[in-house]
Amino acid sequence: MTAGLYLHIPFCIRKCGYCDFFSVNFEESLMKRFVGAVFGEIELRADEWKDAVFSTIYFGGGTPSLLDPRDIAWLLDTASRHLAMHPVEVTLECNPGTISMEGLCRFREAGINRLSIGVQSFDNSVLSFLGRIHDADAARGAFEAARNAGLANVGIDLIYGIPGQTPESWASTINETISLGPDHVSMYELTVEDGTPISGLVHGNKVAMPDDASAISMYESAVAMLESAGIHRYEISNFARTGHECMHNLNYWRRGSYLGVGPSAHSFRESTRRYNLPELGAYLTALEQRQLPPENAESLSVETARFERVMLALRTSAGIPRHDLPHVYTGIIGEMLGDGLLVEAGGRIALTKRGVMLSNEVFMRLMP
Ligand code: SF4
Structure with missing residues (x-):
């Protein structure tokens, strides 16, 4: 990986x-x-x-x-x-x-x-x-x-x-x-x-x-x-x-994995997001005692993981390949193609210029 x-x-x-x-x-x-x-x-x-x-x-x-x-x-x-x-x-x-x-x-x-x-x-x-x-x-x-x-x-x-x-x-x-x-x-x-x-x-x-x-x-x-x-x-x-x-x-x-180090840094892998708490004193104290710093972790549901994958891909101009689109989104993506917020070309779906300006609305409509 x-x-x-x-x-x-x-x-x-x-x-x-x-x-x-x-x-x-x-x-x-x-x-x-x-x-x-x-x-x-x-x-x-x-x-x-x-x-x-x-x-x-x-x-x-x-x-x-x-x-x-x-x-x-x-x-x-x-x-x-x-x-x-x-x-x-x-x-x-x-x-x-x-x-x-x-x-x-x-x-x-x-x-x-x-x-x-x-x-x-x-x-x-x-x-x-x-x-x-x-x-x-x-x-x-x-x-x-x-x-x-x-x-x-x-x-x-x-x-x-x-x-x-x-x-x-x-x-x-x-x-x-x-x-x-x-x-x-x-x-x-x-x-x-x-x-x-x-x-x-x-x-x-x-x-x-x-x-x-x-x-x-x-x-x-x-x-x-x-x-x-x-x-x-x-x-x-x-x-x-x-x-x-x-x-x-x-x-x-692309929702790839990443390791974040330092206070408040986020890490992500296998649908789990973890972040170090934003406290420098606690961060230093823990590591000076050779322990991991205080952190929070969140395991993402299947629905949230699916939403994130589509939303993050749509942020990019390359968009998302039609064949990667989860079936659950077929209807709403069709509606937004009709509304001029999305465009399909070369087998990929991406934001139109209008969709870029209204990206918050697009992402709200995709939310689980
Ligand atoms: S305080 Fe200013 S320089 Fe420091 S992180 Fe914030 S924006 Fe950047």
């Missing part, structure tokens, strides 16, 4: 105003303890994953670019001593406010071959509203430094649908993205997560979220601009030059 390995690095310089991912303030001493704990978790989980060959590795966060490149090399070495590793793609998520040309060279030498840069916007007022630690110049510099460091596979991550973000600001961000020549672009609409500073502003009527029509228009205009620049959509929120699709994430959408 092939699988992906995800390492969650839960440290950030400062919390962004919209973010509810699990992360804590960066402290060098905590990072050292954390790296040792991840080493231990890989060791303790190796037996359960001895039948897997890991073809992708993803350092996500948090801010994994806060890792010392020596620790990346050490973690990759640890992984290859305990797990069967044949990684063709090793991604590092990177915050433009944390990297230098020298650091990027060392990341590449340590084994990173793909960079995903959290640019979010090239508009300083938008970046400031989001509470990012970097400005647009730092984002430009990060991309250029990545190329100069010899990284051949570099992606840019963006956010749209932000209070105060004008269509012109967004178009200019997309234009600048295209002009830099990334291999991959991710583009997510801002979601208001409870408990975040931006949620306080929105619910206190201090700022207004763009209406649905504006958000849809931003998405559609970006898709058109990216597609005409040869960066094609291969998943609802992900775009790439052909051959640069993110293999690690494709494994998620």
Whole structure:
């Protein structure tokens, strides 16, 4: 069985105003303890994953670019001593406010071959509203430094649908993205997560979220601009030059197996999903005593597993082969083909443009 390995690095310089991912303030001493704990978790989980060959590795966060490149090399070495590793793609998520040309060279030498840069916007007022630690110049510099460091596979991550973000600001961000020549672009609409500073502003009527029509228009205009620049959509929120699709994430959408290590990291295999609790102290304490960290596990029902398989496949532009479609969905898929939400071509069923915009409705209709 092939699988992906995800390492969650839960440290950030400062919390962004919209973010509810699990992360804590960066402290060098905590990072050292954390790296040792991840080493231990890989060791303790190796037996359960001895039948897997890991073809992708993803350092996500948090801010994994806060890792010392020596620790990346050490973690990759640890992984290859305990797990069967044949990684063709090793991604590092990177915050433009944390990297230098020298650091990027060392990341590449340590084994990173793909960079995903959290640019979010090239508009300083938008970046400031989001509470990012970097400005647009730092984002430009990060991309250029990545190329100069010899990284051949570099992606840019963006956010749209932000209070105060004008269509012109967004178009200019997309234009600048295209002009830099990334291999991959991710583009997510801002979601208001409870408990975040931006949620306080929105619910206190201090700022207004763009209406649905504006958000849809931003998405559609970006898709058109990216597609005409040869960066094609291969998943609802992900775009790439052909051959640069993110293999690690494709494994998620194909409902492949993956091992996640680090606090709050999720793992999946054989219809069981497990996740480490998002508590750094408990994570460190358990692993320093050579025990697995506190976790929750969920065994998926046949109906849920079936729904996930179809829903995840429909997120991708490739869709799902008609012959893989469970019979229970024949009626509802037929209805949605008739409604113009889905299209069938070459024996595969996929979302139409309208279906992409209304994907939540499509997935609701498929739910068990
Ligand atoms: S850098 Fe990323 S993970 Fe950290 S707070 Fe900001 S959005 Fe969240």
